[in-house]
Amino acid sequence: MSILALEEADVFYGKAQALQRASIAVGQGEIVSLIGRNGAGKSTTLKAAIGLAPLRAGRRVLGGQDVTGLKPSQLARRGIAFVPEDRRIFANLSVHENLVLAQVMDRRGPWTMDRVWRLFPVLKDRGAQPGNTLSGGEQQMLAIARGLLTNPAVLLLDEPTEGLAPLVVEQLTEAMRTINAEGMAILLVEQNLRVPMKLAHRQYVIDHGAMLWSGTTADLLADRARVEALISI
Amino acid sequence: MSILIIGLSLSFLLFLLAAGLTLIFGMLGVINFAHGALYMLGAYICYQVVTMTGSFWIGLLVAPLVVALLGALMEMTALRRVYDRDHIYQLLLTFGFILVIDELTKVIWGLDYKQVPTPALFAQPVELFGSMIPSYRLFVIGFGAAVSLALFLLLDRSKWGIVIRAASADADMAQALGIDVSRVRTAVFALGAGLAAIGGAVTAPLVPIELGMGFSIIIDCFIVVIIGGLGNIRGAILASLLIGMARAAGYTYATEWVELITFALLIGTLMFRPAGLFSVKGRTA
Known part of the structure; x- marks a missing residue:
């Protein structure tokens, strides 16, 4: 059974349709990737999942329960964590305060301040600095750690490796593997196959707001040419 | 000496009001014209x-x-819709x-002035550095300082403050964190x-309680x-001191x-400095 699913979801921005009957599901302990080119509807899918983009039609299901009508804060409290593409670190909060904020709703679980510090030691060393003074890679670590501290059932990651140096990408990939090894389900959005091929169990390809392809990573290897064509610019 | 005392007490009074105004603006994006009316209401209810x-x-x-309860009601029934x-x-x-x-x-209190007597504890003037100072003014300074300090601790050190600052800066992301x-x-x-x-x-x-009292102070x-x-509470305290002291000095030397x-x-x-004398980039509360 899936932890989180969107079923036949329609999302509109004004009159423009951003998602068209899009269905995607993330299972227990799974890393699922969602791949597509710029503007294909990847971020919209995540925003639809956390409730920041309202569904005009379709359903959102979390842990077997229909949660279509809930607000983002309620969805977060029920276990969806959103790590947005632009990281959205609070510039007027210190690194440590950014993390404390995630603990305010008090969802207890395996992820504690100590555990995220062990995963990303830099967050402890720079705890007193304003959140926006970190480097891009460190801000990404902070955004992921902030998501983890809500002890979610599923972690939504929007292009976590975009624009980062290869060494940092390597470090974040390893971190995602560690997080998943602890049982965390992850929905990972990426523009290319680089990280998904290393991490994901299953993959979806989106374009023009519609899911065009889905399958396991082995399926994708067999069908690689077609998928590459769908996501190339 | 009395300039200093009057200036400081005026400064803290201005700060209590300005802090509320600037907090509300930072969080809600609303400039609350009714702030002076709430101030006046505070005086009338105290009188009552x-x-x-x-x-x-x-x-x-x-x-x-x-008044806080009334404020919550105003926000929930009316402001939230706009x-x-x-x-x-x-x-x-x-x-x-x-x-x-x-x-x-x-309707409730009529049109005539109301007076609240100075509390007995602070009714006698005290001598300070050779001049007689109304001791209630000293209380206003101490009390204003204490409330201001409490407010800073709330915003800067408490979980509540983190939530308020985060929600003012990026409401959507704060919601995504529950x-x-x-x-x-x-x-x-x-x-x-x-x-x-x-x-x-x-x-x-300190003053006659009357209908116009909110209007004169809200301009300041x-x-x-x-x-x-706007939205900068640290700036508000320095600006309160500047305006409070300037006005106190003005009353004495050049009315x-x-x-x-x-x-x-x-x-x-x-x-x-159109963004404010004490504007700091990225700092909103």
């Missing part, structure tokens, strides 16, 4: 409680609580609040209203908020020039 119980201290406690609209709707709405509060005040931002907005408006009422209640023994508060930088000095400071700020 003093009349009923004979104790100023109960009045000082009750007035902010009642956040997504143009600023003009918010201005009209908070202006409407003034009319309603003024009329209600007239923060119910609409409740934070209600709480911040209630806090601002309560601060205004503390200002009104603490001023009650807007000036403080603009000089300090006719007080308003001119105040507005000159405002215009100077707008000309040279």
